[in-house]
Amino acid sequence: MENQNTKDKMFKKFTWTLTNFSTLDSKKLYSDTFSIDGHTWRIIIFPKGNRGNSMSIYLDAGVATMPHGWEKLANFKLILINQLNHERNIIRETSHTFNSEQGVWGYTSYISLGALWNSSLGFIVNDTCIIEAHIFVNMLDHENKLVESIENLFPMEMISTSSFDEVVDFIPLLEDVCSRYPSLIDKKKKKSQRFIKWSFTALGRVLHFLNTKKVRDMDDDACNHLQTLWEELETCGFELSWLKPHVQSALGMKTCVEKVLAAKRLEENVTTLEKNVAILEMEEKTLRTKRIEAEVNLEITRRDLVKAKEDFVECDLDAELWKTMNCI
Structure with missing residues (x-):
C-alpha cells in the first residue's frame, strides 16, 4: 500500500494478490481492509460474476459501523493487472459519495469470464490474479471544519x-x-x-x-x-x-488468545501423533507381511523335513569312518 496526504485530500494505493485463483469457490471474496484517514475500506469481487458472465469488482467503504448521516466522497480506480503487459491493464475510474445508505460502489460487469480466464491475455498467470485500488478521498466541507477544530x-x-x-x-x-x-x-x-x-x-x-x-x-x-x-x-x-x-x-482477548494458542498446540500434537500412528501402522503392516512369509517358509521347511526323514537311517556323525563302514 502507498499513501500521500494533503490537507483536503488523501490518497491510498492498495494491491490485492489472489493466489490459487481457480480453487476459490466462494461466490463473493473480500480483500484485507486498508485505512484512509482512520477509516477502513476493502475490495469486494464476485469471481464468477454477480449477475451474468462477467467478474464483478466493487469498493466497499465499510459503512456498517458508521453512524446515520456519515458520508465520504471518493474518486477511485479499480485496476485489473495484466501480468504480461501492464499497458494492457484494465482500468475503471469513477467517483462516488459513500454514505450509510450506499456504502458499496463499483462494476457489476468488469471483465467477461472468457477474457479473464484466457491464459494468453495475461490477467491470470500461474493461477494468480492481481487487483489494485487507487483511492482519493476528498474531505467534505463539514469535515474540513472538523479538522480545523481538532x-x-x-x-x-x-x-x-x-x-x-x-x-x-x-x-x-x-x-x-x-x-x-x-x-x-x-x-x-x-x-x-x-x-x-x-x-x-x-x-x-x-x-x-x-x-x-x-x-x-x-x-x-x-x-x-x-x-x-x-x-x-x-x-x-x-x-x-x-x-x-x-x-x-x-x-478479554487475552483469554481468547490463550484458548486459540492452546487449540493450535493441541492441533500440532494431534498432527504429530497421527503421523506417528501412521508410521507404526506401516511398520505393523510390514511386520505382519514378514510374519506371514516366515510362517509360510516354516511350513514348507517342515514338509521338507518330513520328506527328508523318510527311509532315513540314523547314524553317529562323530563316529570314525572305518567303524561306520563295518556297520555297513
Whole structure:
C-alpha cells in the first residue's frame, strides 16, 4: 500500500494478490481492509460474476459501523493487472459519495469470464490474479471544519518535540471519532488548552492502541498497558459508552488468545501423533507381511523335513569312518 496526504485530500494505493485463483469457490471474496484517514475500506469481487458472465469488482467503504448521516466522497480506480503487459491493464475510474445508505460502489460487469480466464491475455498467470485500488478521498466541507477544530485543540506551541510524532499519529483517529461523536469537541471547548491537549492525547493513545494492535498481541503486558490507558482516559470526562465495549473486548482477548494458542498446540500434537500412528501402522503392516512369509517358509521347511526323514537311517556323525563302514 502507498499513501500521500494533503490537507483536503488523501490518497491510498492498495494491491490485492489472489493466489490459487481457480480453487476459490466462494461466490463473493473480500480483500484485507486498508485505512484512509482512520477509516477502513476493502475490495469486494464476485469471481464468477454477480449477475451474468462477467467478474464483478466493487469498493466497499465499510459503512456498517458508521453512524446515520456519515458520508465520504471518493474518486477511485479499480485496476485489473495484466501480468504480461501492464499497458494492457484494465482500468475503471469513477467517483462516488459513500454514505450509510450506499456504502458499496463499483462494476457489476468488469471483465467477461472468457477474457479473464484466457491464459494468453495475461490477467491470470500461474493461477494468480492481481487487483489494485487507487483511492482519493476528498474531505467534505463539514469535515474540513472538523479538522480545523481538532487542529485548534493542538496549537503547535503546546506540542513538545517529544510528543509531536505521537500527536500527529493520533490526529486522523481523532478526526474520525469526532466526526461520529461531535460532542467530544463541544464539551471540551470551555476547558483550558492544557486540559484539552491532555484529554485528547489520552483518547488518541487508546484509539491508537486499538488501531495498531492485533489479537495475537494481547498478552499480559499489552492488557495491563491498555487498562492503564483506559483508566487515564476515564478521568477526562468524555462520554465513552461508544468506546467502552471495544476496550472491554480487547481486554478479554487475552483469554481468547490463550484458548486459540492452546487449540493450535493441541492441533500440532494431534498432527504429530497421527503421523506417528501412521508410521507404526506401516511398520505393523510390514511386520505382519514378514510374519506371514516366515510362517509360510516354516511350513514348507517342515514338509521338507518330513520328506527328508523318510527311509532315513540314523547314524553317529562323530563316529570314525572305518567303524561306520563295518556297520555297513
